[in-house]
Structures are given as C-alpha cells and as structure tokens.
C-alpha cells in the first residue's frame with residue numbers, strides 16, 4: 001500500500017544524488033533548469049557547486065563533501081547544539097560476541113547522541129534548523145507525533161532555540177516518556193492509538209487549526225537529508241578508517257529516514273556488494289520506534305532494500321538482553337530487533353565473509369517497563 005503520494009521532483013533529485021554518488025564527480029551544469037536540479041541534489045549531499053563556467057569534473061572531496069564532519073580533537077564544545085552536530089561520528093564498535101571467524105559484526109551506537117540518546121537527535125536538529133532557516137526568528141508552537149525519541153530531540157532543540165513543542169504520544173509507549181518529555185519542557189498529549197498515518201494526519205490538522213507548525217518527521221525531507229549528509233558519510237569514513245570490507249547494513253524502519261539514506265549512499269557509491277536489510281515488527285506486534293512497511297514510509301520508495309525482516313518483540317528483548325550480558329551495552333528494543341534480524345539472516349546462510357554494520361538506534365533505559373515485564377514473565381515460567 002502506497003500511503004505517500006509519489007513525489008516526482010524528489011524522485012528526480014534523488015536520482016541525480018545517486019548518479020553523483022556513483023560517479024564521485026560533479027560538473028557545472030549548462031542550463032538554468034539543470035542548475036536548479038543540481039543545487040537541490042548538492043544540498044542533499046552537503047557539498048558546494050563547482051565554479052560556474054569551469055567545465056572540468058570536480059571530485060566530491062574537492063567540493064567539501066566530507067568537511068561537515070569535523071569533530072574537535074579534545075571534545076571541547078561551544079554550545080550544547082555543537083555537542084550534537086560536531087560530535088559526529090557516533091562510535092562504531094566491533095561486537096566480539098556476534099562476530100565469528102571471518103564474519104565481523106559492528107554496531108553504530110546512536111545512543112551516543114546527547115539529547116534523546118538516540119538516532120532521532122539528528123532529525124530534531126535538522127528539522128528545526130531547516131525550519132528556522134526558512135522562517136528566521138519564528139516563535140510558532142511546534143507540533144509532532146512521536147514515540148519518545150523525536151520528542152526528546154525536539155524538546156532539546158526547542159529549549160536551545162527558545163521555542164515550544166507540543167507532542168502527541170501513542171498509547172503503546174512506556175509511561176515514563178510523559179515525565180521525561182515534560183521535564184524537557186514539552187507539552188505532552190496521549191492518544192489512545194498506535195502511530196499510524198491517520199494519527200500523523202490528525203496532528204497535522206490540529207497544528208493547522210491551532211496556528212502551529214507540524215514538523216512531521218514522516219514527510220520532512222530534512223529527516224532523510226541529515227542521514228545522507230552525516231549518518232551515511234560518517235559511516236563511510238569509519239569503514240575506510242577501519243579498512244572494512246563492508247558487506248551489509250542492518251537497520252530498523254520507523255520513518256525510514258536513516259535506513260533509506262544509508263541504502264542510497266552505500267548502494268550508489270559501492271554497488272550491489274553492500275546489502276541493506278530493514279527490520280520491522282512481526283504482524284500484529286509493537287516494537288517502539290519501528291513500524292511495518294505497509295503502514296506507510298516515504299523515502300523507502302526511492303531506494304533499494306534487499307530484504308525486510310520480521311522480528312517479534314520477545315526476540316528483540318532476548319537479543320537486547322544477550323548484548324547487555326555479553327558486551328555490557330544496555331541497548332533499546334529496536335536495537336535488539338536489529339540483532340535478532342541479523343541472526344535470522346545468518347541462520348538462512350545470507351551472511352557472508354566480511355564486515356556487517358548493525359545500527360543501534362537507542363539505549364535501553366527508556367524500556368525498563370518492557371524489560372521488567374519480560375523478566376517477570378520468564379521468572380514465573382521457570383518457577
């Protein structure tokens with residue numbers, strides 16, 4: 001089911017983005033319409049336009065492709081906003097307990113982001129920065145539907161920028177989220193529903209009626225863009241730094257922002273040798289932060305994903321506990337789902353020799369209620 005309208009312009013721009021990533025070079029366009037398209041593509045890529053009139057091909061690196069990723073050596077930051085965007089890359093760590101022989105497994109730890117301790121800090125920053133760039137000095141109330149992480153990221157960005165946010169949480173999310181978000185200064189509303197396209201549509205309508213602005217992580221291209229300009233590029237730099245033979249990336253799908261950007265980037269730049277696997281909750285189940293593809297995703301429609309793997313919440317919890325007990329990392333439920341999906345792919349013989357990157361979106365602290373219920377259930381079964 002296609003719940004998002006096909007955006008022909010976006011398709012054209014992302015087609016050009018893929019072509020540029022594949023070739024690794026850019027040439028100055030010859031017509032104004034080509035120039036307009038190129039400028040849009042370069043904005044997604046985060047690099048400068050080649051000097052006009054010069055007809056030679058410029059390598060992406062000559063146009064500042066990697067310049068935005070510049071962490072300070074001794075981690076001194078001038079503001080908490082800098083603490084976010086100048087602290088990237090988030091760490092990439094080899095997990096010995098998941099690696100075996102010539103198959104090496106690495107985790108990209110998104111809980112190293114400072115505000116929501118999740119991958120969502122990236123889009124909170126990107127969507128608010130983009131909004132303020134287009135509406136300088138705006139004092140409007142920001143609206144968003146969230147399963148906690150985007151809400152925390154937006155509350156933090158709002159605090160930094162002197163704005164206010166109104167957040168709508170689905171019923172299925174842990175109770176602690178209300179307190180966390182209120183402490184961070186957000187106005188919080190619970191909706192007795194799961195996070196569906198209809199739910200997001202209702203928040204859109206409310207924002208319109210009440211004169212606010214709905215950032216809408218599900219449709220806002222600043223989401224996809226930040227993952228292309230930062231998440232994917234920084235992983236590329238890390239893969240090169242560690243001389244990995246990258247064979248696959250596994251990641252959860254919520255808005256589809258981070259996995260779609262990683263897929264577009266790595267498949268365009270390195271071809272089919274890099275497989276990309278998405279993870280969704282098994283039918284009729286809930287894993288916070290990720291959703292079933294048929295519930296509506298925007299960017300996934302413009303990229304190639306090799307396979308989407310179903311994971312049951314109990315499998316996600318079991319693998320999160322396994323990682324905690326073998327690696328000392330207390331990871332969130334969608335991270336556990338990513339590990340479970342990787343193990344399913346391995347059991348099917350789809351994991352080859354080489355390096356695999358698993359994206360861990362967040363930390364386990366937000367899911368203490370779910371972990372607690374799981375442990376109690378296990379203990380009562382063993383009595």
Ligand code: PLP
Pocket residue numbers: 118119120147149150252253254255256257258259288289290332334335361362
């Ligand atoms: N995992 C968690 C914990 C999340 O909060 C999210 C997004 O809400 C995801 C995974 C999925 O990320 P994306 O929205 O980039 O698909």
